[in-house]
Amino acid sequence: MSEIVVNAVSRTWGGVGGVNRISFKADAGTLLVLLGPSGCGKSTTLRLIAGLEEVDSGTITIGGRDVTHLSPAQRNISMVFQSYALFPHLNVAENIIFGLKVRGVGRGERDERLKKVADIVGLSHLLERKPSQLSGGQRQRVALGRAIIAEAPVCLMDEPLSNLDAKLRHEMRTEIRSLQQRLGMTMVYVTHDQTEAMTMADRVILMRDGHIEQNGAPHELYNEPASDFTARFIGTPPMNLISWHDGSVLGVRPEHISLVESNGIPATVQAVEYLGADSIILCDVKGETVSVRQTGYCSLPAGAQVGLGWQNRHIHLFDRDSGKRRVGSTLAQ
């Protein structure tokens, strides 16, 4: 169906920024998240797929069709922008059917599809409003409505939730995901928020400085980070990375560390963050901060001496110079 294949695509601006020979594939009907810190090239990648930027080299195919040099309209995609890009002088209904009008879809069909889409995104009672009279969440829904009314098999989203507050973000996350599954769209979703990536994606591509750091399912990125960068980027709080023997870095997740009575690594409690269901204990181990997740409330005072322990099957080893994961990560004590 409509899988997206990006093959050795490069795009730079005078050698600065952009992306460098990246290749990946988004399977039809799945949600692919492009994740990374700002400036890593994830938005550029999305704009290349959309056709809003020209590739320097490489090819892009959508549904088996080479679209590398086609205009955005010819690629048969829809897109949601970070700023929503709503037309301020048009009301909600006119904004949603903008594309249908451009393509000359008849009034009858337009009204029918508008009614359906307005129901899906829950805007039926606001169709006469102008964007300036809507809340952030409602504007987001208009943008979403404009994207799905096209019934394009591919939907591209550029940080669509970054302008919403935390509660709304959580709500929209679930909604977008279920919409994507219900309509069977192939979705490429750009975000810098690893929680969004983990909760929504079928597949996550973590990017850094214009290349792909790791490409895998959310649980793969979490359980088998291919580099110390991935390890630090995924998870809240992120994986603890401690300098270890012979040029290696040892990584262990906060939830895999426990406070032990004896034979533990000596540590000093710096602070405790109580989150409700669990607490994060920030400990000092020889000048490095290690966070420990413990269920429930933790009453340890700052300055308390504790011992930290973990099981060998939970550790990850990375090369200190390259940052790459070492194969057969066993602990060489």
Place this chain on the structure above:
Amino acid sequence: MVSAVMSAVESKAIRRRNWQTNINAWLLLLPAVVLLAAFTHYPILSTIYHSFHSLSRGGTSEFVGLENYTFMLEDDVFWQVLRNNIIFALATVPTSIGLALLMAVWVDKKMAGRSFLRLAFFTPTVLPMIAVANIWLFFYTPGYGLLDQFLKSLGFSGHNWLGDPSTVMSCLAVMVVWKEAGFFMIFYLAALQTIPPELKEAAQVEGASRWYFFRRVTLPLLMPTTLFISINALINSFKLVDQLVIMTKGGPNNASSLLLYYIYEVAFTFQDTAFAATLTVTLIAILAGVALTKFVYLDRRIHYQ
């Protein structure tokens, strides 16, 4: 008892403080009030007063009611300059706005020499009208003017552009458009730059052509600017008469005279201040009507961000 005395003392203090605040406020307003009253408000009232009185050459002026206005309505020259002015406005306002929009859209693009082009388009605005009129006077000079030289080199005969009643208005209109368009372009340029680029991209993804986007998105979003400019252009077409003093003196046979220039002639050449006051009141009424249309009617029909 005690509390009543206390509150009386307190309210006295408050009153004194209020009074001091008021005095301060009025002192701060004084310079503006004096200037406005002496040079705006008093002249307006005085003009209206004079328009209802007879001319007082040395003697006393008498109240004559609407006599000056009746005289105006029977004055052929008044009707001619009014007609000239309306034609002049119709010729210059839409043209300069259209040209301004065209130039703004052009220099809004990313291209080499953009700043130079913007500057070039804006230059006529910076020049004083007197200077512009002298330059164009040379263009239109019969025989050896730029236009005639050019036409002669192509084998055409020369023409007295400003001396011919059938061409003089067009000549003046062309010059005013040239002078005004660059100024209006700046407003359009500023407005174009407030339109977020994502709108264009969103339309692109939906398959809208450039022309469709311009018609359905850019133009409506520029409407507040268009309205502002058209009001200004309309007012300018009644206000700007410097060029007439230099180029035609309203001639030939009043063919290029405009309302304000006629007022100037009546007041300072014919020394008929009462009739000049009458004409001035009429002009102000026309301009006020234009401004009122904007505020009351058009503002409601336009999308403001």
